[in-house]
Amino acid sequence: MNDARIKVFLVDDHRLFLSGVRSELGEEFEIVGAAGEPAVAAAEIVAAKPDVVLLDVHMPGGGGRAVLEAVHRDHPEIRFLALSVSDAAEDVIAVIRAGARGYVTKSISPNDLSAAIRRVNEGDAVFSPRLAGFVLDAFGGEVAEPVDEELDLLTQREREVMRLIARGYAYKEVAKRLHLSVKTIESHVSAVLRKLQLSSRHELTRWATERRLV
């Protein structure tokens, strides 16, 4: 909101939801486009050059993940925030591993959604309590020898941050409780996201599929 408004592109196959989000975000952000079909979404996103794409995960024809993969390879500067009704582990982990900067469910309040978009635009990651829970679960058990300790384990601090987010604390409150600055919390969160995306732990994907069987 400083000099230029953040440009947002919406991808969702539910028209009702699209128009709802459009009217909620229209005042604060510049909606540069919207697409309902994954097949055309990728090209339209590249043409519209948004800062942030709000991406529905479950769509016919490949889903949000296909769009994300198509755009992300050549245009890493376009940031994706996944927005979905599903909070199933394998959906969440899959789009985060494919390159999304965050994952929020559609029940999120308009204010929280705006904050999440702003945060993603600034290069930070967005963790909902549930996503933080998934991360702790996925990195939690020391089941196998890590291949790359740098990537395959969370530091004690990162773990604390994730726990507080899972307990429902906002970044500001997390910072207060840990006696750290919000900037530090943000960098911890971004580090966790990077690990989530780059970690070679094959348990990460296996965990996601296994968890449904338990």
Added chain:
Amino acid sequence: MQTEKAAQQAGPRRDDPSPRGGFMNYGLFRSRDQRIVGGVAGGLGERFGIDPVLVRIAFALLSLSGLFGVVLYAVLWAAVPEAGNSTPAVLAPKTQRAVAMGMIVLGVMILLRPLGLWLGDAAASSLSLAALGAGVIWLTSPESRRERWSRNVAERMPDGPMETLGATDRVGKLRVWAGALFVAGGVLVFLQRTNALTAAPGIVLAVVATIGGLGIIFGPWGWRLLRQLTEERRERIRSEERADMAAHLHDSVLQTLALIQRTDQPKEMVALARNQERELRAWLNGTPTHRDQMLSGALEEAASAVELQFKVPIEVVTVGDAPMDENLQAVVEACREAAVNAAKHSGAAQISVYMEVEPHAVTTFIRDEGTGFDPSSVAPDRRGIAESIRGRMERSGGSVTITTEPGGGTEVQLTMARSK
């Protein structure tokens, strides 16, 4: 009346674009509407404007004088093409048709008697009994099933005897001929041996050959019928499943949607919607039945019960899982109580529940951003926290920490060591 109708139908029938052009272009077709046996009499009636019943009587009279009528009918049936698809081939009056068929069979059998082809009184009477039984079954079975039977039979009888028996290709024709040879051989041997009944093995051979032949001819037909029945059964199961699903969606989702449209209490609306969403999701994911025997399942169940009762959304996040035991049951109960307190007193819009299962302990946090309270000001006779949360946890060897201040929200932490 019938004559008029037949005459009216005769007109357009001649214009039918039949590739075969009718019986030598005389405009004669076997009728599809006026049909009892093969539609020959009906067709003649339609062509010449005579009541088909009269034609039938004529055929019957001709048959009495040395089978001429039957032969004529057979020749016409073979030579005259069937009428075009003006109306679907409904095998009209069913009972009439069945009786006619029975009478024809009986007549043929009686005719065969003087020719020495009588099967013997025992065989004839058992055949008659079987026919009678079939007739009874036919007449007493529900209409829909009868239609299906006749459709099955009709589908198998498109044109001639070969096609009737499923001999639509070269192999099929070969099969029918082989079967027919078997039957003929069987009958021949049987006839030869009836005079010398002492040769028992020969009779057995004849019977086996006959049965084998019949099996080859009618086997595929029976097999197909069986397959059709299985298919129908499967279809019925499928449609039952669909009905089950529809009922489920109707009871839950549609009901909720209808309520949402009528209610003017957004809080209740949200709680209802959330609960239905959770139920539907569990149902769609086919959540395993033993899930409620796991800690995470029990916790989510408790949370959703509180949510539904107090109309406050509860966000549950669990990390790790463990099978339920007595101590964990105490944790779930205490957690439920803490959530009830938060929902009742805090005024918060949402409650967060976070549970982490570690090898040595289970830690649970129940947090709200509500009004908070001053723990020292709570009257000692208020048993909520003292008994149902702290007492319950401590009896099972756990501990409770409550962090709160007026205006600053509340967080209850439950810790329970895990029994190994």
